[in-house]
Amino acid sequence: MSFPWAEHYTPKHPAMQWIDEKLPLPRLVYNAVGAGYPVPRNLNYFWNFGVLAGLALVIQIVTGVIMAMHYGANTLVAFGTVEQTMRDVNAGWLMRYAHANGASFFFIVVYLHIFRGLFFGSYKAPREMVWLLGLVIFLLMMATAFMGYVLPWGQMSYWGAKVITGLFGAIPVVGEPIQTWLLGGFAPGNASLNRFFSLHFLLPFVIAAVVILHIWALHIPGSSNPTGVEVKGPQDTVPFHPYYTAKDGFGAGVFLILFAILLFYAPNYLGHPDNYIEANPLSTPAHIVPEWYFWPFYAILRAFTVDFFFVPAKLLGVLAMFASILLLFFLPWLDTSPVRSGNYRPTFRKFFWILIIDVLILGYCGGAPAEEPYVMISQVAAAYYFAHFLIILPLISRFEKPLPLPNSITEAVLGRDVIEGEREALPGMGSDPQPSHAG
Template sequence: MSFGWSKPYEPTSALGKWFDERLPVPRLVHGSLGGGYEVPRNINYFYNFGVLAGLALVIQIVTGVVLAMHYAANTEVAFSSVEHIMRDVNYGWLMRYMHANGASFFFIVVYVHMWRGLYYGSYKAPRELVWMLGVVIFLLMMATAFMGYVLPWGQMSFWGATVITNLFSAIPVVGDAIVTFLLGGFAVDNATLNRFFSLHFLLPFIIAGVVMLKIWSLHIPGSNNPTGVEVKGPADTIPFHPYFTAKDLFGVGVYLTIFSIFLFFMPNFLGHPDNYIEANALATPEHIVPEWYFWPFYAILRAFTFDFILEAKLWGVVAMVSAIVLLFFLPWLDSSPVKSMRYRPKARMWTYVLLADILILSWCGGAVAEQPYIIISQIAAIYYFAHFLIILPLVSRTETPLPLPASISEAVLKGDASTGAPAGITDTGRNAAPTAQPAE
C-alpha cells in the first residue's frame, strides 16, 4: 500500500527512463516490494511466513519441473522411474528429497501463516478477500499434495488414492460417476496416474497465479499488524525495503538451515516407509494414512462411525470439506470490532484451545482407527466446529476487549501494555526514538 508520504519511483538513468515509459516493471516492483511500499513498523517475525510460503512454492515448482523430465507416468515403470531419479540422474536424489520434504515444509509455513492470521485478526475487514484467497490457495495445495503423493506409486500412494477417491462414492446418485471420472476407470490404475500427474504439474502454476491475486489484494488495504490498529500516519509505517527485506532474509536463512538439516540428515523422517514398497493391489497395508499434514482433516473424516439418516462415510466427507469451507466465513463469524487477540483475553484463551484441539486431531489422524483414538477424534471434531460456529460468535459479542493503543506508533514507542502475545513473539525496539531505524 502506497501512502501520500511514500517516496515515488524516479529512474536514475536514461535507459531506466526509456524502459519505465514503455514497460514500468521497475515502478511496479518499487511500489509493491521496494521503498515505495510502506508497512506497519511493528510487524514481527510471524509476518515472515508469507515470504517463506512463496519461497517454498518456488522450490516446489523448480524441483517439480526437473523431476518431471525424468518421471514416467505409467504404472508399469513409475516406481522404477523414481528409483532411476534417485540413483542415476545427476543430483536426482537432491531434487527428489527437496521436492518431498519441500511439500511438508510448505504446509508447515502455511499453517503458521494461517495461525498468525487467526491470532492477529488478519481475516477481518478490510482484508476479508485476502484471507479468502489464502483459503483458496490452501485448498489448491491440498489437492496438489494429494495427487503428488500418488506419483511415486508406492503402497501408500496406491492405497491412499484408493481410499480417498472412494469417499466420493458416498455422494447420493452421482457418487459412483464422480469416482469413475476421477479415476478414469473403475479402479486406481494407469489412467488415474496420468490424470494425477497432469494435474499435479498444472496446479502449482495456478497456485502461483492466485498468490499474485492475494498479493495484489493485500496491497490495497496494506498489511495488518500485531495490534490490529490501522495505519494513521507516517509515524506508523516504514518502507518495506530495506528494513523488512533484511528481516525476511534473516527468516529465509533460518528456514533454509532447518530445511537443509532435514534434507541432508533425515530426508525420510516426514515420509512413510511403506511408500518405498512398490504398489500392490493384492496386498493391503495394515494401516493406511495420508501425509502428516492431512491428519487433522483425516481424523474428522474418520470421526463418523455410524449411520444417521445418511451414510457415515458421507457424513465424514461433508464434515471434512466443511472444516475447510468454514474458514471462508470466519470474517463474519467473528463480529468483534477488535482484530488482534492481544486485546481479547477470552477469545485468545479459546484460540489456544483451538490450537490444542487441532494438535489432538493430528495425533488421532495419524493413529490406528481404533479406540481410544476414535472417541478422542470425535470429541475433538465436535469442538473444532463448536469453536467457529458457537464459541467464537458468542465470545465476540460478549467479551470486553482491553483498551487499544491510539496508534501503531504509540504502541511501539510507549510500549504495548497488553498481554498474551504468542510465545516467542516480541516487538523489539518499542522504546526507540522515532527515527528512520525500524522499530519492530
C-alpha cells in the same frame, strides 16, 4: 495501498527510464516490495511466513520441473523411474528429497501463516479478500499434494488414491460417476496416473497466479499488524525495503537451515516406509494413512462411525471433512468483534490456544490406527473444532470485554510517555487521535 506520503519511483538511468515508460515493471516492483511500499513499523517475525511460503513454492516448482524430466507416468515404470532418478541421475536424490520434504515445509509455514492470521484477526475487514484468496491457495495446495503423493506409485500412493477418491463415492447419485471420472476407471491405474501427473504439474502455476492476486489484494488495504490498529500517518510506517527485506532474509536463512538439516540428515522422517514398496493392488497395507499434513482432516473424516437416520456415516464424515475447511471462508462474518488482535482479547486468546491443542490432537488421532481410544478422542476433538467457530467464537465476539487499544502504532512501539514528550517538545502538533476499538 495508496499512501499519500509514499515515495514515488522515478528511474535515474536512461535504460531504466525507457523500460519503465514502455513497461512499468520497475515501478511495479518498487511499489510492491521496495521502498515505495510503506508497511507498519511494528511487524514481528510472525509476518515472515508469507514470504517463506513463497520461497517454498519456488522450491517446489523448480524441483518438480526437474523431477518431471525423468518421470514416466505409467504404472509399469513410474516406481522404477523415481528410483532411477534417486540412484542414477546426477543430484537426483537431492531433487527428489527436496521436492518431497519441500511439500512438508510448505504446509508447515502455511499452517503457521493461517494460525497467525487467526490470532491477529487478519481475516477482518478490510482484508476479507486477502483471507479468502489465501484459503483458495490452501485448497489448491491440498489437491496438488494429494496428486503428487500418488505419483511415486508405492503402496501408500496406490491405496491412498483408492481411499481418498473413494470418498466421492459416498455422495448420492453423482458420487460414483465423479469417482470414475477422476480415476479414469474403476480403480487407480494408468489413466489415473496420467491425469494426476498432468494436474500435479499444472496446479503449482495456478497457485502462483492466485498468490499474485493474494499479494495484490493485500496491497490495497495494506498489511495488518500485531496491534490491529490501522496506519494513521507516515510515523506509523517504514519502507518495506530495506527494513523488512532484511527481516525476511533472516527468516529465509533460518528456514533454509532447518530445511537442509531435514533434507541431509532425516530425508525420510516425514514419509511412510510403505511407499518404498511398489504398488500392489492385491496387498492392502495394515494401516493406510495420508501424508501428515492431512491428518487433522482425516481424523474428522473417521470420527463419524454411526449412520444418522438415512444418512450413512461415510457421507457424514466426507461432508464434515470438507466443511471443516469451508467453514474458514465464513470466519470474517462469524467473528464480529470490532477488535482484531488477540493481544487485546483476553477471552479469545484462551480459546485460541485451546483450538491449537485441539487441532494437534486431531492430527495425532489422524495418524493413529482407526481404533479406540483414538476414534472417541477424534469425535470429541472434531465436535470442539466446529463448536469453536460456530458457537464459541460468535459468543466471545458478543460478550467479551477487550483491553484498551493504543491510539496508534507508534504509541504501541514507543509508549505513550515518549509520544507525549515529543508532542510537548514540538508545540503546535495536534492532539492524539481518539482511541478506536475498531482497529
